[in-house]
Amino acid sequence: xxxxxxxxxxxxxxxxxxxxxxxxxxxxxxxxxxxxxxxxxxxxxxxxxxxxxxxxxxxxxxxxxxxxxxxxxxxxxxxxxxxxxxxxxxxxxxxxxxxxxxxxxxxxxxxxxxxxxxxxxxxxxxxxxxxxxxxxxxxxxxxxxxxxxxxxxxxxxxxxxxxxxxxxxxxxxxxxxxxxxxxxxxxxxxxxxxxxxxxxxxxxxxxxxxxxxxxxxxxxxxxxxxxxxxxxxxxxxxxxxx
Amino acid sequence: xxxxxxxxxxxxxxxxxxxxxxxxxxxxxxxxxxxxxxxxxxxxxxxxxxxxxxxxxxxxxxxxxxxxxxxxxxxxxxxxxxxxxxxxxxxxxxxxxxxxxxxxxxxxxxxxxxxxxxxxxxxxxxxxxxxxxxxxxxxxxxxxxxxxxxxxxxxxxxxxxxxxxxxxxxxxxxxxxxxxxxxxxxxxxxxxxxxxxxxxxxxxx
Ligand SMILES: Nc1ncnc2c1ncn2[C@@H]1O[C@H](COP(=O)(O)OP(=O)(O)OP(=O)(O)O)[C@@H](O)[C@H]1O
Ligand SMILES: [Mg+2]
Numbered sequence: 001x002x003x004x005x006x007x008x009x010x011x012x013x014x015x016x017x018x019x020x021x022x023x024x025x026x027x028x029x030x031x032x033x034x035x036x037x038x039x040x041x042x043x044x045x046x047x048x049x050x051x052x053x054x055x056x057x058x059x060x061x062x063x064x065x066x067x068x069x070x071x072x073x074x075x076x077x078x079x080x081x082x083x084x085x086x087x088x089x090x091x092x093x094x095x096x097x098x099x100x101x102x103x104x105x106x107x108x109x110x111x112x113x114x115x116x117x118x119x120x121x122x123x124x125x126x127x128x129x130x131x132x133x134x135x136x137x138x139x140x141x142x143x144x145x146x147x148x149x150x151x152x153x154x155x156x157x158x159x160x161x162x163x164x165x166x167x168x169x170x171x172x173x174x175x176x177x178x179x180x181x182x183x184x185x186x187x188x189x190x191x192x193x194x195x196x197x198x199x200x201x202x203x204x205x206x207x208x209x210x211x212x213x214x215x216x217x218x219x220x221x222x223x224x225x226x227x228x229x230x231x232x233x234x235x236x237x238x239x240x241x242x
Numbered sequence: 243x244x245x246x247x248x249x250x251x252x253x254x255x256x257x258x259x260x261x262x263x264x265x266x267x268x269x270x271x272x273x274x275x276x277x278x279x280x281x282x283x284x285x286x287x288x289x290x291x292x293x294x295x296x297x298x299x300x301x302x303x304x305x306x307x308x309x310x311x312x313x314x315x316x317x318x319x320x321x322x323x324x325x326x327x328x329x330x331x332x333x334x335x336x337x338x339x340x341x342x343x344x345x346x347x348x349x350x351x352x353x354x355x356x357x358x359x360x361x362x363x364x365x366x367x368x369x370x371x372x373x374x375x376x377x378x379x380x381x382x383x384x385x386x387x388x389x390x391x392x393x394x395x396x397x398x399x400x401x402x403x404x405x406x407x408x409x410x411x412x413x414x415x416x417x418x419x420x421x422x423x424x425x426x427x428x429x430x431x432x433x434x435x436x437x438x439x440x441x442x443x444x445x446x447x
Binding site (some may be wrong): 076077 | 352
């Protein structure tokens, strides 16, 4: 398997504080690596290093074999579908227009965009007839999150960064979307980095799980072997399963 | 006689509108880009907002007086008036542009960056539409204030409805004063109402 994303001895600090220290791991093409960790452990920061919104203080992050410093910053971001933690839908645009933003930037013809929006809304469980014309403020938190997911998938990018995309969903919808995410992964070869602090979700959606603890990589294991992990931080998470 | 007065009134109202329109247009063309720049650079913001605030504190008659001897922009007449009115109208437009851009949810900016928008795409498609109602409120303030201040233009030969007012004050003729003041008040009300309507239409929320 080819490597899609590689962290090479990456550290990131801001204002003299180390947020991430010496991260060294890679993500293979088609894999879903879950970044698990407590609040403040540096998960969101790690995602922003991948799409070039942040630059490592030392070391480098490579995407498709090229350092994020060498990528054209716009092209790198267009290759990556990113659901940010706070969703950030555009409040002045309808759901339809929110999802259409990147396809429009990429110059897709209107007909293809309309088709794609319909397909995406369907796949995140928001019937087009009911939701396409609404504005973000007319949606519940969980519905907004689903629009955020649809928007990130719009141009079918090969790499996905999901920062707690299902955080605001009820458990039933949550499992439903996790299943759709798994189906999507089987259907298309997507490389994903998926942030969560929910160990159950990590075990469900991840092919591997990387546990971040205070900015360091504590454990990285296949999802099937993670329950046997023995570090203190891992055992604390596993204890939540009981 | 009455039709003379009417023609006089129309002509000075027209002059007044031209003065206001020209001044506000220049302020918008200067104030919005300056506001965008200020929202990005903290130092520039301090200087420009400081400058515009100081301008606002100078009494208008004094400002006209200061400008008259200045080469290029000064002198007696319309040019000086427009320069002074622009200096006054700048602050509300500049400040509201900065406030409008500052008020945008950081998550919205973050997602725009994450989608791979260039700076100018982000500005045109996200930031300006979201700041538009606030910027427009600034334009409304500037317009209404300028309609009032422009009456002083007549003091240095700039024309407009102030001509009646100064004539009326000189000859202690209240009818003349009202002939200037009432149309100016009506213009201000109409501009205020019209711009408030556009503001509501533009407001996304
Ligand atoms: N711009 C910043 N300036 C200073 N500190 C920051 C900044 N951004 C993040 N941090 C700090 O870096 C650490 C990691 O933040 P990060 O957002 O990556 O955590 P996280 O693992 O995503 O947490 P959560 O699960 O709560 O979202 C935190 O301690 C946070 O306070
Ligand atoms: Mg986070």
